[in-house]
Amino acid sequence: MALSREQLAQRVAQEFHDGFYVNLGIGIPTLAANYIPEDMQVMLQSENGLLGMGPFPLEEEVDADLINAGKQTVTMVTGASLFSSAESFAMIRGGHVDLTVLGAFEVDCQGNIASYMIPGKLIKGMGGAMDLVAGADNIIVTMTHASKSGASKLLAECTLPLTGKGCIKRVLTDLALMDIVEGKFVLRERARGVSVEEIAKLTAGELVIPDNVPEMRF
Amino acid sequence: MAGFDKVVTSYAEALEGLEDNMTIIAGGFGLCGIPENLIKEIKRRGTKGLTIASNNAGVDGKGLGILLEDRQIKKMIASYVGENALFEAQMMSGELEVELTPQGTLAEKMRAGGAGIPAFFTATGYGTPVGEGKEVRVFNGREYILEEALFGDFSIAKAWKADRYGNLMFRKTARNFNPMAITAGKIAVVEVEEIVEVGQLDPDEIHLPGIYVNRLIQGTFEKTIEQLTVRSA
Numbered sequence: 290m291a292l293s294r295e296q297l298a299q300r301v302a303q304e305f306h307d308g309f310y311v312n313l314g315i316g317i318p319t320l321a322a323n324y325i326p327e328d329m330q331v332m333l334q335s336e337n338g339l340l341g342m343g344p345f346p347l348e349e350e351v352d353a354d355l356i357n358a359g360k361q362t363v364t365m366v367t368g369a370s371l372f373s374s375a376e377s378f379a380m381i382r383g384g385h386v387d388l389t390v391l392g393a394f395e396v397d398c399q400g401n402i403a404s405y406m407i408p409g410k411l412i413k414g415m416g417g418a419m420d421l422v423a424g425a426d427n428i429i430v431t432m433t434h435a436s437k438s439g440a441s442k443l444l445a446e447c448t449l450p451l452t453g454k455g456c457i458k459r460v461l462t463d464l465a466l467m468d469i470v471e472g473k474f475v476l477r478e479r480a481r482g483v484s485v486e487e488i489a490k491l492t493a494g495e496l497v498i499p500d501n502v503p504e505m506r507f
Numbered sequence: 508m509a510g511f512d513k514v515v516t517s518y519a520e521a522l523e524g525l526e527d528n529m530t531i532i533a534g535g536f537g538l539c540g541i542p543e544n545l546i547k548e549i550k551r552r553g554t555k556g557l558t559i560a561s562n563n564a565g566v567d568g569k570g571l572g573i574l575l576e577d578r579q580i581k582k583m584i585a586s587y588v589g590e591n592a593l594f595e596a597q598m599m600s601g602e603l604e605v606e607l608t609p610q611g612t613l614a615e616k617m618r619a620g621g622a623g624i625p626a627f628f629t630a631t632g633y634g635t636p637v638g639e640g641k642e643v644r645v646f647n648g649r650e651y652i653l654e655e656a657l658f659g660d661f662s663i664a665k666a667w668k669a670d671r672y673g674n675l676m677f678r679k680t681a682r683n684f685n686p687m688a689i690t691a692g693k694i695a696v697v698e699v700e701e702i703v704e705v706g707q708l709d710p711d712e713i714h715l716p717g718i719y720v721n722r723l724i725q726g727t728f729e730k731t732i733e734q735l736t737v738r739s740a
Contacts, residue, residue, distance in 0.1 A: 336610065337536045338680050345738040353539065353730035354667075354681040360537040360733040371679055373686045374536070374562070375618040378611025382631065406636070411595060412607065414587035419637060420611030423630040454634025 290482045291463040292505070297431055299324045299507050300461055301390055304429055305331050312336065312381065312421060314391030315359045317431045321390060332366075334386055336417040338377050341369025358417065378417070382424040389425035391418060393432045395447045398494035400457045400469050402430060403449035415452060422453030434462035434491050441493035443467070443474060464488050466505065473497050478505045513673035513723040514702060518548040521696050521724045525554050525661055528581070532617055532657060533561035533571065534664035534688040537733050540681030541570045542698050544726040545663040550574055560584040560657050562613060562684050564594050569731050578602065584657070586610040590733070609637060612654050614687055619656035621690020621719065626655045662692025665728075666715070669699045670706070673720030674713045686715045695719055698726045 292300065297317050302324035305311065312334045313319050322344075325331045333342040335357040342357055343364035350364060357363045365371075380386060393404040402422055405415040422428060435441050443460065460467045465488045466478040475497045479488055481504045489496055515521050522545065525531075531549075535541030546565075549557075550573050557580050564583050565572030574580050575593045582604040588594055597603035608616070609631045619627055628651035632638045642653040664685040667678035675697065677685060689695045702725045 335680070337539070337683050345736045347740055348737045351732070351735065351737060352679065353732050354679040356537065356539050356680055356733070360539070361736040362732060362734070363736075365679075371677075371682060373677075373682050374610065374614035374684045375687050378614050382611055382629065401634075411599075413589035414585060414607045415609055415637075416587040417610035419609035419635060420631045423633070424611070451635040 290480060292480045294320060296507065297461060297463060300466065300505055301429060301431060302326070304388060305329060306387070309387040310334055310340065310385065311388045311390070312386050312425075314418070316392050318390035318392065319359070334377070334380070335363070336374070336377050336381065336421070338372050338374055339365065339369065340372070341366045343369070378420050381417070381420055384424060384426055386425055387427060389421045389428045390431060391421060391428070393430045393452070395442050395444055395449055396430055396432070396457055396460050397444045397447045398469055398472055398474050399446070400455040401447045402452050402457050403447040404452045406450045408450065418452050422456045428457055428459065430457055430460045432460065432462055434464040434488070439491065441491050443492045443494050445494045464491065470497075475499070476502050478503055480505055511672040511717065513717065513720050514671050515722050515724050518544055518724065521545065521698070521722050522548050522552060522661070524694065525549065525552065527554055528556040529554070529660040530558040530560070530658070532620070532659035532662040532688045532691045533559055534662075534683065534685030535570065536562050536680065536683035538566065538570050538731045540665050540677070540683050540685055541565070542663040542665040543570065543728055544698055545696060546571060546573060549579065550577065553577065553579070555579050556581045558582040558584070560613070560617070560659065562586050562610060564588045564591055566590045566733065567592055575603070582606065584608055584613070586613050607637070614684060616654060616657040617684065617687035617691040620658045621687060624656055626653050628652065629654055657691055659692035660694065662688045662695045664689045664695070664697045666697055666699045668701045668703065668708070669697065669723055670703050670708050670717070671723070672705050673697065673717030673723050674708055675699070675715040675717070675720065676708065676712065677714050682714065689715060690719045694721050696722045696724070698724050700728065701725065
C-alpha cells in the first residue's frame, strides 16, 4: 500500500532529533509537526521570520501580525524568537537549520531537485525553496514516486528547470525511502506491502537495491 | 527647525516626489506587515511605470494588487506571485515584466543595497534558471553566483511603533522584509500604528534606528488575513 499523507508525515517525523531546528515546507512536510514525539524538543523555523512556531491559534488568539510562510495564522511556542527576512535566510543559508523538509515535482540521482516551475504552465515563483535547498545540509524531499499515469518522478536527470543542483541526499515517497549516494538512488525502506520490484519499475534513475530492504515501521 | 523629527501629517506629503518610472522597494510578506495606506496613496497619485521590489505582489484588490488595476506597475521583482488573477493576466499578456528572485536572495539584495555592498555571492540559484548569465565563482570547492544589490528611489514600509525620530519597532512576523526595504531606498517612508515621543522607546529595544527613515506617518490599518486558520479548543 502506498503511504497516505499522514503516514508520509509520520515517517518524516522519525527523522527529527531532540534539539533540532527544522524548517517544514508547505503541505505534507507541515503535517509532520503533528508527529513530534512528546519526549523530544523540536523548534520549527518559519522563513518569514519566526523560530518556535506553534499550532494554529484558537479563534480568540488570531493575530494578523503572526503568520507562517504559507500565510496561515499561527502561534508561537514558549522560547520563540522573531526576526527579519534577512536574518531568517542568514540562518538558512548559513547552515544553522538542522533539517529542511520540502516537496518536489522531480528529483534525480545526481541530487538535483525541480520543484517550482513547469514550463508553459503558470509560474508562481520559488519563494524560499531555492535558498532552503542551497543552504541546508540535511534535506528530506517528500513526493509521490510516480505520476498518476505511472511516469517516474525519480529520474536519471530532471527534465524541469531546477530549484537546486546536487543538494538532495534523501527522498521519501509514498512507496519508498531512498538515499542518493554517488549518483545512484539507494533503496533504504519500502512502504508496507510494496515490493522491491514495484519500486524498481517506477524508478527511472539508477537504483541500488541492498540485500535487505525493510518495510517502514510506524 | 525639524531636526530629527521625521513625522509628516498627510500621505500626500509622505510620498511627495514620487514620479513615473521610479523604483520602489516595499516591505511585507503576503499581506502581513504591508504599508497598505502608502500603497493606496500611490494608487491615488496614479504614478505609472513603476518597478517594485517586494516579496509578493498582493492579492486581487489588496496590497500591491490594487496598483495593477490601473496598470501602474511595469516590473515586479518578487519571490512568489501566486494568489492574484489580475497579476497572472498581465504577466501572461506581457504587459507586466516579472523578475522572480529567491526569497533569501531578495532579502539580501535589499540588505546589501542599504549597507553599501554592490553585490554578493550566494549558492542559492546556482545551476537553476536564476543563475543563468550570472558570474560564477568557486569558494572552498563550491559554486556561487554573483547577485547585485537593489536600490530604490523610494522605500515604503510598515512598522508597529516609532518615536518622532523614526526609531522603529516591529511586531511579530510583520517585521519580515520591512527593515531591509527601508534601508535600500533613497527616500524611506514608513507608516506605523503609533508614534511616541522621543525617549519613550528603550534604545536597546529599537529594531531599526531612525537614521534610515526619512518620513514617518501614523496610520490605521485593515490588516487583512490571507489564510485564516484556527484550531478548536
